[in-house]
């Protein structure tokens with residue numbers, strides 16, 4: 001399958017590229033993104049075929065349907081990484097919370113967040129292409145807390161690859177920060193910036209599009225790619241778990257095959273929701289995709305009013321910091337799919353130049369045919385964490401908790417909901433301890449212990465170990481110095 005470009009073609013790139021070309025160089029013409037030329041239509045026959053398949057069998061068949069130019073043995077090696085998740089036979093448990101509400105737990109991998117679902121296999125795929133081509137790659141990652149640890153984990157000590165990971169200093173949870181700054185492999189560089197996630201992501205996009213930067217890298221015999229969801233190599237693995245979660249509901253006799261469900265997705269950069277959108281386009285029976293946000297509710301406003309409006313808008317720090325994002329990368333891929341390249345280019349340029357775009361009434365109606373949205377404040381989120389734990393004995397993190405509000409406001413009772421749980425409770429323990437016991441200003445290690453006691457849970461060893469590991473990555477810089485700092489590392 002070939003990949004085409006969301007903003008049309010500016011002749012600096014070929015009109016269509018292969019999957020490996022799209023993942024090695026993820027920014028397309030005019031600063032756009034790559035998208036599949038056609039999506040495979042899997043339909044109910046595919047769902048029936050995989051009614052009782054393991055996650056890996058389903059994943060292999062879905063990837064085969066994309067006909068990507070990656071060796072089958074590499075794909076197998078990549079998918080085998082799911083064997084290291086908590087339960088090798090089911091890396092993504094789907095848990096019933098109450099009658100019509102199910103949680104798809106995407107956080108059972110090494111860094112305890114959903115990013116492992118895609119970044120674990122993506123690490124193998126990208127580094128094996130780099131080795132095959134005998135090329136060296138610098139992989140940029142911008143993170144608000146989950147992508148960074150998962151990117152560092154997947155690429156650490158891999159041949160032909162170095163990673164520069166940018167995070168907002170003070171803008172992540174303490175566990176997320178420790179997961180990054182305690183990484184000491186020689187091919188990894190973690191850079192804290194004085195700024196917010198959007199600054200880190202803007203720098204990443206600017207560098208990916210900069211010929212000067214690429215030239216400077218060339219002098220160091222290095223090419224440039226990215227680990228974020230701008231890279232379609234991430235998205236392809238984020239489609240699979242939506243299909244798996246649906247099939248889990250069928251296997252649990254919660255729904256019959258063909259019955260529609262809500263996919264309720266905590267959203268920041270929109271990669272997770274886009275995976276659901278593509279799964280729907282490929283034939284998954286979906287009633288609506290519900291986009292859940294925190295106080296940085298730019299996506300709620302887009303889906304309700306058709307306006308992407310960042311004028312006078314500053315990112316606010318919330319209890320769900322991984323979603324403290326205003327410029328959400330993957331909305332662009334949905335715009336392209338619904339309205340085509342010319343309109344996408346127009347809208348995205350308007351956002352870049354005026355911090356604003358507005359959909360026409362007919363366009364908004366099309367968007368709302370499949371999407372709905374709501375946002376949840378930190379206080380509301382804590383109330384949902386407490387209630388869900390006390391009433392249903394189910395513990396959720398603050399990002400997952402944002403879905404509880406939209407579950408109440410956007411879904412009908414007679415249709416089952418799948419909420420996607422993006423992170424384990426261990427990554428945000430002070431907020432959860434506060435929600436459950438009222439304790440305030442608790443250090444992460446103390447909060448972890450008090451939650452473990454109240455909820456009778458074990459703290460996983462990879463989280464416990466963080467508190468005694470040496471801090472190996474101490475760089476914190478102004479955002480203007482990012483390029484220089486990265487070049488120093490190479």
Ligand SMILES: N[C@@H](CCOP(=O)(O)O)C(=O)O
Nearest residue numbers: 143144145146147228229269
């Ligand atoms: N919420 C993310 C931000 C980056 O998102 P990505 O899906 O584009 O990698 C994070 O936690 O880092």
